[in-house]
Amino acid sequence: MDKENLSVVLHSPGDLRLEHRPVPEPGPNEVLVQMHSVGICGSDVHYWQHGRIGSYEVKKPMVLGHEAAGRVIKVGSGVKHLQPGDRVAIEPGVPREMDEFFKTGRYNLSPTIFFCATPPDDGNLSRYYKHSANFCYKLPDSVTYEEGALIEPLSVGIYACRRAQVTLGSTVLICGAGPIGLVCLLVAKAMGASHVAISDLIAERLEMAKELGADFLLQVKRGDTPEELAKKVEGQLGRQPQATIECTGVESSIQTAIYATRRGGVVVLVGLGSEMVTVPLLSAAVREVDIRGVFRYSNTWPVAINMLASKQVNVKPLVTHRFPLEEAVQAFETTRQGLGVKVMLKCDPNDQNP
Amino acid sequence: MDKENLSVVLHSPGDLRLEHRPVPEPGPNEVLVQMHSVGICGSDVHYWQHGRIGSYEVKKPMVLGHEAAGRVIKVGSGVKHLQPGDRVAIEPGVPREMDEFFKTGRYNLSPTIFFCATPPDDGNLSRYYKHSANFCYKLPDSVTYEEGALIEPLSVGIYACRRAQVTLGSTVLICGAGPIGLVCLLVAKAMGASHVAISDLIAERLEMAKELGADFLLQVKRGDTPEELAKKVEGQLGRQPQATIECTGVESSIQTAIYATRRGGVVVLVGLGSEMVTVPLLSAAVREVDIRGVFRYSNTWPVAINMLASKQVNVKPLVTHRFPLEEAVQAFETTRQGLGVKVMLKCDPNDQNP
Amino acid sequence: MDKENLSVVLHSPGDLRLEHRPVPEPGPNEVLVQMHSVGICGSDVHYWQHGRIGSYEVKKPMVLGHEAAGRVIKVGSGVKHLQPGDRVAIEPGVPREMDEFFKTGRYNLSPTIFFCATPPDDGNLSRYYKHSANFCYKLPDSVTYEEGALIEPLSVGIYACRRAQVTLGSTVLICGAGPIGLVCLLVAKAMGASHVAISDLIAERLEMAKELGADFLLQVKRGDTPEELAKKVEGQLGRQPQATIECTGVESSIQTAIYATRRGGVVVLVGLGSEMVTVPLLSAAVREVDIRGVFRYSNTWPVAINMLASKQVNVKPLVTHRFPLEEAVQAFETTRQGLGVKVMLKCDPNDQNP
């Protein structure tokens, strides 16, 4: 292990720097990971551009990155299930307290949770990174590092589809075909959904969705009313969807989601938009269309590894660009421009393979 | 049985008449009921005043009333579980089709359901009324007719508390202390809720709530912001409620409900207000506060009868006024003015007891 | 339509006859179906051989068959969603009463349910058969009649996997690779199960399971103890299964199911064996391995049609033999000998295609 630890550090809006940080020392229940592949998320770019998301504000320099996989190179004294050499995927959220949320299995809701690259917690866009061993999951040989890194966005999809109660023969609408809408699509199909429609404003994004298995594409145009779009979806699917997974955060799309969903169905809100929105809540209420939020995920890594190991889902096409860690700024710029789907940073100078 | 069948018929907004209608003849799976006690609901008054609720419009004369109990006096050829003389409570919604909703136990969502006093279906504010035997439930001797009639509003409370997942030790906020908020209160306590706060604009309604078991009263004043009210509730309960049952339909109260509810909790929408509302949906989404509507109820009568028979809940104080059927107009006027809680019409000229 | 209605009628144990029965006349909510394909089930053979299953006894001649699809040729006056010419799959269980089970969506538990070929109710191994229109489901053009008939056994699999809570990434053990074990396998994979092991005594059955997608095969030998088998399963899967679906009914296999299942998991009992069994219930109790029965199914046809229409599951390989209706006895004999998986009777003399 060398001494330098090149890291992608955000100092203030627009000020992203490649810096050397000390190599961290793992605590008794931690492992030190040599990072291999880290995906760039919309939130990383948002912090870079705006310095904040909602009430989370970058007040001191913060390492970015939370979609990550690497190799364990050192383990703390209390760690039993991992050893140096293990290839691992990293779950970025680690609860700090055994509060009511953790005790009931909903640790993602714990208000004091540590989360990579959510200020003030550092992320893992570095050469070396230490993390709670309990939130590092061993990858089987058949799963690549990049697949391991993709478990993070995939987890949003798994968790969203769970909350949407997608199952065999489900009819599903997904609003938005960005990276998150696309992972929801992959997961919904893997859970047995038989009819999935997906919407977007941008034709290329819908094309990608088609390649990944979408059954119906809904190209949204400025001026389409939510009621009209809902009718179109019903026409495409032959019936109203039981579950709609909203992945844009845009008000009109949330309205469409509510109108489109069948009585007794579920709208899952993944997309994050404005604090206040105007929505047809009465239509949801009297048709008992439940509205459920998604805040990250919990208990998804083991499931995702099972999925990937058994080849039930192919996430590889999601990676459209790769850059060495040194070129992080160009990589961020690529994501900012909305080119491709997922941009990967390759942190190991000696192994830039997938 | 006499031949005349005095009935409370709504002809058009404001035009409520007492008329003689023919005594109906029960079909093979129906029973004829001599009505005893029928409560007046806010919706009855609304139809009377406005001739419509949402898309439901009174286009031809319609008998009002749907909170009812009476005595079976004739049974159809196929009826096995009832016989003349049986005292019954009437569930006003009867699915007409074995559609997906009925087959999955959510018959309240069946779009073609028959429902008393929802146009064009006649209600049961009459001397005699026929109904599907499967939706008439035998009352034990220990349960009065009026208690039987109150099962209808009580059912809204049972169903709302179920959807709110109220259980032992739950902390609950109820918005609105009208008849519906009050039945939610009674049911929440009977399900084991340990801390129940209830809000209203009107001090007398809160007084009534106190008498019925509310632990905390929140008097809402014009000008109070939803965030402030949410804070007050947290202060009263010592923590945020896991479940909030919104029984006003008012936009600001829905906002309060969302802000007030704990992470991972549930807001149940019982109150019906405007089609579009502006709400802090993002706050609900990122804290995974689920929003669930209530459309009437399903599978509540047997539970309610068990509750009443075992004296777990005392609904008798809800009845604050009684009128003979002949004085229906005064009775409606009393409800319209918001006097008391529940007004009962006594349909049997020979027995006006509770 | 011709006047004769050739039917497969069981008179007493061993006495199976091909007889002409009158063509039935559909009631107002019924349809008359010209039968096309009807699969033979183990229970049909059991009635033929023994004249009874448990307390159900053939006391008067009964038509066999309950895995069926055909073409509607006449509809009752009240039927709206079907018309002559529609190709339909038939759900054999039709609740007769709106009892608590039906009202709560568990109509399969209704004690008075009508069920094809469960004495005294006639089945549909005939040229013509009438059935409740609400329990006939229209098949899309892309789904064959035989696939339609296979929805019945497939429904057992869907319902069992639902009760087993199989979902994305699940690890599953299926005990027994008869027709029912195999449909459970197909459904578990379609629901996203990543690791499925299946056991049987017979090597050929396991071979078939392998072809249908089983990940691990467990050949059971007389003398293997349940504890040993449980250990082997853990070895194969790399961990204990979260769900075990028992499809043999054999005592030692139920024991294996309990020992094999992970803490907090589920054993689903599909196989029907002796009334009393000796099982390690304490091991299940202290590890909170829930034990859940399966009695047929409810609400599976629409899901199954979605699955088949979207090609998520391929059931065609299950059909290993076909006979014209006239050769019903040979067909039954084939099933009795355990040859192949599913034997189809072709009831339409003018169309013997799949």
Place this chain on the structure above:
Amino acid sequence: MDKENLSVVLHSPGDLRLEHRPVPEPGPNEVLVQMHSVGICGSDVHYWQHGRIGSYEVKKPMVLGHEAAGRVIKVGSGVKHLQPGDRVAIEPGVPREMDEFFKTGRYNLSPTIFFCATPPDDGNLSRYYKHSANFCYKLPDSVTYEEGALIEPLSVGIYACRRAQVTLGSTVLICGAGPIGLVCLLVAKAMGASHVAISDLIAERLEMAKELGADFLLQVKRGDTPEELAKKVEGQLGRQPQATIECTGVESSIQTAIYATRRGGVVVLVGLGSEMVTVPLLSAAVREVDIRGVFRYSNTWPVAINMLASKQVNVKPLVTHRFPLEEAVQAFETTRQGLGVKVMLKCDPNDQNP
């Protein structure tokens, strides 16, 4: 704080000693508790008499006791929610690993959990005891120490009733009126159960149950068959119970539980008996009577404190005997003889109040 720490230590079967142990020093996330009241459980007596329960064997001296409450006198450096002087109830099970069970909210199933007085882990029948602060719950002033100690057995009841899905208007059978059956009774009533029957062999235990609110008593006699007892229960309740909570562990009582429970209902196994039992599993399977075990509890303390604080349940009558810690052996002997319901040991020489 004095230096001596009188403790009740089990050395080997039958060899129970009062010894001085060092006062422990709390770690960073621990608190030191001056014990006030500790109840004696059947399992404590069982270890005393037999030195083992199943595979748990007392191999080195172990302090007994796990139903406990006391006062915090020292807090570790990382403890935020407690401070010296706080009165607390102690949850005896503390997960040691963040394994899949803990992460999904079922930490009671974690195989490596620490549990007071389950070998080799020491219990809290001492003057001073240190415990994970996260599993110590602050008691409001209105809740006594003894009520705090009773939260442990009460938790078994809460958890059992949850798994039994007891709710408003439920009909319930409880088998066995020992301390555990009685807490199940109290909790079932507090959750809204309207009709509760309870069985026992011993008339006095049933009398106690009657005083605590049981609606029906079933005195079991040697020679009663399970089917007969099931019929009697149905006669008493007027219908079969939806939920049966088995609290004896006796084979014939488990059989009764299965026969007695309604189609679609639940049998919860709390009682722990022989490893292998012979039961009518087929009857459970075809009627979809689910069988669910109970292993201790999870997430019950906060609920129990809410219940006690709001006076929804009165557990005080359960305490029938009290002894100072010094007289532990007499106290154990009292429990062994089955006298009364709950025996309390008073650990604080300066405060022997409830």
